[in-house]
Amino acid sequence: MNEVICPTCKKEITVEMEVEYSAYLTEFFCSPDCAIQEYMEQMQSSPFEMTEENVRTKNLAIENGKLYRVWREQYENMKKKGR
């Protein structure tokens, strides 16, 4: 018999906890918070900063405050022509 350990915080899981189970990871977590923390990690999720550099390298453009996906070359040409 082995204790079930939360992979995020390494606590032993008890029946009093709000246990989350991931069918994808086949892991038990001691709480939704610990589960979400691991899910964000697994998905390599991070806040996206809207710097000019980030926007350009992710092939995005901002027009009137909205985010667009663009093919960079097309977009640059469009801009040159003043659309």
Ligand SMILES: [Zn+2]
């Ligand atoms: Zn935990």
